[in-house]
Amino acid sequence: MDRYAVAGNPVEHSKSPVIHARFAAQTGEPVEYTRLLVPLDAIAPTLRAFADGGAKGCNVTVPFKFEAYAMATRTSERAALARAANTLRFDAEGWYADNTDGAGLVADVQANAGFAIAGRQVLLVGAGGAAAGVLGPLLQQRPRRLVVANRTPGKAQQLVDSHAALARQCDVELQAATLEGCGTGFDLVLNATAASLHGGGVPVAGAVLARGALAYDMMYGPAAAGFLAWAREHGATGRDGLGMLVEQAAESFFVWRGVRPATAPVLAELRAQAD
């Protein structure tokens, strides 16, 4: 068996082990995937020990995505743009860092939810690691305009600056804004903040939503409940990040194994468990 894990803190509630177990069964790949609880000050030694023990790679989650990126010897373009990694592959030549979060989000929004991003107005709320991981792949879908709004506006501006060249190339109007001054009438509103984890409500006003908008929370489970209720209250279609989780896992599985598993049956199973 080839060993993999999800490394994070906290990590005990992660659904990644069950997702990868289903992918392994489906594809016949000899993959064993566990959880690795990493002390907050010890990501480097923990991952080194895991790799030295013969593991082939890992996913990295909160709060280690920036550090994981910094530990790699080679990176994908999308990880370099985010300066954060959620996927490491331990190769003979060194560690390869990738970021599959954006591809996972785009696949869930477009293929699973049936929402085409091209030509639309998009609001990305938040400017931490979660937002950084998805901004590049969102721009590549060529929305007409994308606004990054954050409580600390300087962090939104930094993200906009690091993605300015890509936005020009994709012909997207990319802007930074405050939570209060981000405007109205967005077709797609993405919540990439940790506000709900800290007991906060939805950090933007209902007026940000255009008629018939898709309101998407990158979290799932109880952490997404407040945002989904807010979406309903304002007449938008709400969607949580469970599909993004399954899609980013499939993309990581492909990075490791070169095989693309089917996501629909796994997402259906997780949804059935959640109901």
Ligand code: ATR
């Ligand atoms: P992650 O890596 O999961 O994105 P993070 O880097 O801590 O985590 O970022 C969390 C995001 O949630 C940030 O955009 C943060 O805003 P700041 O940059 O101003 O810190 C946002 N956030 C957290 N709590 C919030 C709250 N109560 N209201 C609004 N935004 C909040």
